[in-house]
Amino acid sequence: MKNVPFTNLTVFILFFGIALIEAIQKNNWIEACLFLALGVLSLWADFRKK
Numbered sequence: 721m722k723n724v725p726f727t728n729l730t731v732f733i734l735f736f737g738i739a740l741i742e743a744i745q746k747n748n749w750i751e752a753c754l755f756l757a758l759g760v761l762s763l764w765a766d767f768r769k770k
Contacts, residue, residue, distance in 0.1 A: 729766075736756075739755045740755045743755055
């Protein structure tokens, strides 16, 4: 199967972005920091392997 470019970035935006926005709206700053850290870590790992 052909690898579509920016698929991982789209999943990142959908999952971590929506979770981060929801955590900020609930004023749950620990959860927001957790999702932000996990998102940055996954983006770093994704771009590092290429």
